[in-house]
Amino acid sequence: MRFARLALALGMMLGAGAAHAKIDTDPLPPKKPGWSFDGPFGMYDRAALQRGFQVYKEVCSACHSLNRVSFAAMSSGDGGHGFFTGPEVKAIAAGYKIPAGPNDKGETTDANGTPLTRPGIVADHFPPPFPNEQAARTANNGALPPDLSVITKARAGGADYVYSILTGFHEKPPAGFTVLPGKYFNPYFNGWNISMPPPLSPNQVTYADKTNATVDQMAHDVVTFLSWAAEPTLEDRHRIGFGVMLFLLAFAGLAYLSYRRIWADIH
Amino acid sequence: MAGHSTYVPKTGFTRWLDARLPILRFANDTMTTFPTPRNLNFWYSFGGILTFMLGIQIVTGIVLAMHYVPSADKAFDSVESIMRDVNYGWLLRYMHSNGASFFFLAVYLHIFRGLYYGSYKAPREILWIIGVLIYVLMIATAFLGYTLPWGQMSFWAATVITNLFSSIDQILPHAGTAITEWLWGGFAVGDPTLNRFFSLHYLLPFVIAGLVVLHIWALHVPGNNNPLGIDVKGPQDTVPFHPYYTAKDLFYLLLFVILYAVVVFYLPNALVEPDNYVPANPLVTPPEIVPEWYLLPFYAMLRSIPQKLIGVIVLFGALITLVFVPWLDTSRVRSMRFRPLAKQFFWALVVDCVLLGYLGAHRPDAVFPGTSIPMLPFARLGTAYYYAYFWLVLPLLGLIETPKPLPATIATSVTGTGVEQVNAPAE
Numbered sequence: 001m002r003f004a005r006l007a008l009a010l011g012m013m014l015g016a017g018a019a020h021a022k023i024d025t026d027p028l029p030p031k032k033p034g035w036s037f038d039g040p041f042g043m044y045d046r047a048a049l050q051r052g053f054q055v056y057k058e059v060c061s062a063c064h065s066l067n068r069v070s071f072a073a074m075s076s077g078d079g080g081h082g083f084f085t086g087p088e089v090k091a092i093a094a095g096y097k098i099p100a101g102p103n104d105k106g107e108t109t110d111a112n113g114t115p116l117t118r119p120g121i122v123a124d125h126f127p128p129p130f131p132n133e134q135a136a137r138t139a140n141n142g143a144l145p146p147d148l149s150v151i152t153k154a155r156a157g158g159a160d161y162v163y164s165i166l167t168g169f170h171e172k173p174p175a176g177f178t179v180l181p182g183k184y185f186n187p188y189f190n191g192w193n194i195s196m197p198p199p200l201s202p203n204q205v206t207y208a209d210k211t212n213a214t215v216d217q218m219a220h221d222v223v224t225f226l227s228w229a230a231e232p233t234l235e236d237r238h239r240i241g242f243g244v245m246l247f248l249l250a251f252a253g254l255a256y257l258s259y260r261r262i263w264a265d266i267h
Numbered sequence: 268m269a270g271h272s273t274y275v276p277k278t279g280f281t282r283w284l285d286a287r288l289p290i291l292r293f294a295n296d297t298m299t300t301f302p303t304p305r306n307l308n309f310w311y312s313f314g315g316i317l318t319f320m321l322g323i324q325i326v327t328g329i330v331l332a333m334h335y336v337p338s339a340d341k342a343f344d345s346v347e348s349i350m351r352d353v354n355y356g357w358l359l360r361y362m363h364s365n366g367a368s369f370f371f372l373a374v375y376l377h378i379f380r381g382l383y384y385g386s387y388k389a390p391r392e393i394l395w396i397i398g399v400l401i402y403v404l405m406i407a408t409a410f411l412g413y414t415l416p417w418g419q420m421s422f423w424a425a426t427v428i429t430n431l432f433s434s435i436d437q438i439l440p441h442a443g444t445a446i447t448e449w450l451w452g453g454f455a456v457g458d459p460t461l462n463r464f465f466s467l468h469y470l471l472p473f474v475i476a477g478l479v480v481l482h483i484w485a486l487h488v489p490g491n492n493n494p495l496g497i498d499v500k501g502p503q504d505t506v507p508f509h510p511y512y513t514a515k516d517l518f519y520l521l522l523f524v525i526l527y528a529v530v531v532f533y534l535p536n537a538l539v540e541p542d543n544y545v546p547a548n549p550l551v552t553p554p555e556i557v558p559e560w561y562l563l564p565f566y567a568m569l570r571s572i573p574q575k576l577i578g579v580i581v582l583f584g585a586l587i588t589l590v591f592v593p594w595l596d597t598s599r600v601r602s603m604r605f606r607p608l609a610k611q612f613f614w615a616l617v618v619d620c621v622l623l624g625y626l627g628a629h630r631p632d633a634v635f636p637g638t639s640i641p642m643l644p645f646a647r648l649g650t651a652y653y654y655a656y657f658w659l660v661l662p663l664l665g666l667i668e669t670p671k672p673l674p675a676t677i678a679t680s681v682t683g684t685g686v687e688q689v690n691a692p693a694e
Contacts, residue, residue: 040533068347146545149347153536154544230544233350233357240358241532248528252521259514266305266506 023177025192030160031167033220037227040242043235044228049083051207052225055218058205060148063140063196065128068149069229071096072122081235083228089122096120098127141182143195152223152230159227164188166219169198273300297487302505303512304493306681310384311491312519313377319520320370321479325472327363331356335415337465339458342417343546361535367409368538369527371561374402382592383613385601386492392593394485399589401478404471406562406586411468413559417461418543423556425456425464431569434576455549495680496601497673504677555630563627564620568653570631571646581650588657595657597665605671609664616656623649 036045053074056066071093077086084092097117101108109115120127128147130136137144152158168188179185183193200215207213228234274292276282285292334353336345349356378398381387387395414425429450435443452459490499499505506512530537538560542553558566565582572578603610626646633642674680 068344068351070351073351150544154541156541158541231350237357237361237532237535241528244528244532245525248521248525252518252525255514255518255521259518262510262514266511 023174025177025190027190027192028164028168028187030157030164030188032160033163033216035159035224035227037224037234041238043238044083045224046083047209047211048221048224049228051209051211051218052221052223052228053083054205054207055200055222056148056225059199059218060222061126061129063129063136063145065130065145065147066126066149066229067128067147068125069232070123070125071120073232075122081232086122093120093122093124096124096127098124141195145196148226148229150230152227154230159223161188162226163219163223165194165196166200166223167216272296297483299507299509301487301508302490302499302502303508304491304499304504304677305506305511306493306495306677307491307512307515308494309519310376310380310494312516312523313373313380314486315516316373316520316523317370317377318479319524320366320373321472321476324363324366324370325476327359327366328469328472330359331363332465332469335465337415337462339417339461339547342415342461346416358531361531365527365530365535365538367412368559368561369523369530370405371409373523374405375561378402378589379617382616383603383610384492384494385496385596385598385603387593388596388601389593390489391485391492394482394489395593396590397478397482397485399586401475401482402589403586404475404478408468408471408475409559409561411464411471414461414464415468416543417547419545419547419551419553420540420543420556422456422547422549423553424558425460427556429456429460431579431582434579437576457549492601493677494602494604495674495677496605497677500676500678557628560624560628563625564623564653565627567623567627567646568650570627571643571650581654585650585653588654592657592661596661597663598661598668598670599665600670600673605673606664606668607671608668609661612656612660612664615652619649619652619656623653 036042036048056064071089072080072082074082074084074092075086075089076082076084077089082089096119098120099115100118101116103116107116130139133144146154152162155161157164165186165188168186169184171185171187173179173185173192177185177192180193183195184197185192186194200218202215203213205213205218211217231237272292272295274285274289274295276285276291281291284290331349334345334349334356336342346360349360351357353359381395381398410424410428414421429447432450433443433447435446437443448454450460451457452463490505493499540557557563565585568585569578569582572581598606598609600606603613622645626642626649629642631643631646634640635642
């Protein structure tokens with residue numbers, strides 16, 4: 001299927017190439033793997049969210065921040081709609097080091113010159129991997145890894161697009177297309193030259209639930225997690241939306257009957 | 268119609284109140300017994316729908332403003348915080364952002380209804396002009412609101428639109444730049460711009476609300492126009508507003524709200540450019556800067572003109588043109604039901620506006636998908652037709668068109684007899 005699309009794109013490209021003598025590097029349309037949160041009754045798959053969090057933590061978070069997401073949001077305790085229990089989230093948060101300077105003496109570093117940190121609490125947000133944009137660019141060959149908090153809403157194609165990028169590194173570049181130095185070929189990316197190296201390889205993470213960690217599986221899981229990160233209130237929205245629709249349909253039905261009855265003596 | 272009060276206070280308190288502040292009399296005369304043509308159809312329900320949407324926008328907006336931070340550093344994060352941390356903040360924001368779209372959907376149907384049934388003609392010119400003012404203020408308010416999340420589209424839309432004023436430089440050197448910098452409060456779109464845009468975005472809806480009061484007042488003097496476009500001749504032509512139109516409007520309002528709820532709950536980002544979920548970055552211009560769908564026809568007009576100042580004049584001229592419609596249309600017949608030629612030009616205008624909206628979403632140098640047909644000539648043709656409809660077709664048709672015969676009264680047209688009287692005073 002994927003190859004069929006690529007072949008189609010290549011065919012169109014060659015046709016266009018005759019006229020323009022230039023390869024059209026428009027991105028391929030994203031793959032549509034299907035999501036648990038699709039449709040009006042869609043909900044997030046809890047197990048996929050837990051696995052996806054693991055992929056984000058062990059792979060993506062090396063370069064990508066998640067600035068707008070708090071640990072607390074992942075909690076199902078205290079009436080939350082997250083996917084870890086309260087104590088689990090507490091333990092996860094405590095595993096992160098949060099910048100803590102200055103202390104009450106005004107110091108921002110310890111005796112060795114290391115910036116002061118403290119263990120995270122659930123109210124904290126995910127700490128960024130780099131202290132600033134310049135540091136991020138220096139570590140990434142000049143490219144800036146985008147923050148992932150709303151990435152599935154910030155790209156046309158949404159979750160499908162992010163999934164296609166993560167699983168789109170295996171295609172071979174067509175003849176005549178040059179992959180720029182320090183870049184990687186990804187036909188789902190606009191211009192086909194992407195700065196991100198292929199992030200996922202088989203069995204890169206070891207899932208606690210023994211799920212086979214293929215690239216497709218990890219990509220699907222982490223995109224589920226990122227979709228949740230972008231829209232943690234989706235489940236509330238779908239639940240409330242259903243009630244609202246039922247109410248409005250019933251109300252409209254009654255309003256129609258009263259309208260017909262009131263106008264009955266006129267027509 | 269106005270001035271005929273049928274209100275009789277029934278209790279001691281209401282008699283006392285009526286002698287001091289006849290507010291119940293006013294409510295009764297304008298919202299209950301108000302004689303309304305009996306033949307108003309579905310298209311007349313959008314006035315009520317628009318009032319409802321203005322209320323929704325003001326109420327959700329006031330609560331959102333309690334949590335929003337109008338600062339270039341914090342605006343984007345504060346919107347995300349509304350989406351995540353504020354109780355039902357996501358609902359308020361999606362109702363507000365999509366509410367703008369549905370507000371415009373309703374206003375466009377309302378305006379086209381007015382154009383079709385000739386509701387702008389004497390004695391309703393002032394009513395129409397107040398409506399045009401409300402529409403222009405709605406555009407300003409929506410544009411200001413679009414900048415507030417401070418995403419990429421917010422920032423660059425603010426840059427593009429404020430820069431329109433710099434085109435004045437072409438006739439008054441430096442004046443345009445001076446005006447633009449005055450609007451910005453600096454030398455580029457930045458913190459001062461965002462702050463004043465927020466302030467004005469909060470102010471204008473209340474100006475709109477004031478104009479809506481005048482709009483309804485101006486409606487209640489001559490009374491409603493109607494699909495036949497003929498005057499009300501007597502009580503047999505009307506029904507009291509309540510319960511007849513309260514019931515009818517409620518049903519159509521609910522149909523509209525169902526559509527609105529589908530978008531709010533199931534497609535809340537369908538009408539949003541994904542780029543606006545990327546924080547504003549003055550150093551990165553998005554590949555394509557587009558306004559929200561309801562402004563795309565005007566954007567197509569602007570971009571179809573190669574000369575900037577003329578493009579800006581064409582853009583604003585398209586709005587100003589609407590003010591003159593009552594005098595541009597020379598026909599004595601209001602409703603296009605009886606104007607076989609005008610009707611065809613009207614529907615061509617509807618198609619033209621939709622086409623301009625489609626073209627506005629694409630770059631001026633784009634081609635229609637799957638073809639090599641360029642879009643630019645169509646955008647120019649569409650712009651020309653928009654102007655031609657108002658400045659050529661409407662004035663000329665009134666002189667050459669032979670309208671169909673008009674029915675004698677609304678009642679004869681509706682019932683075929685015209686003897687039934689339903690507007691008897693209550694009790």
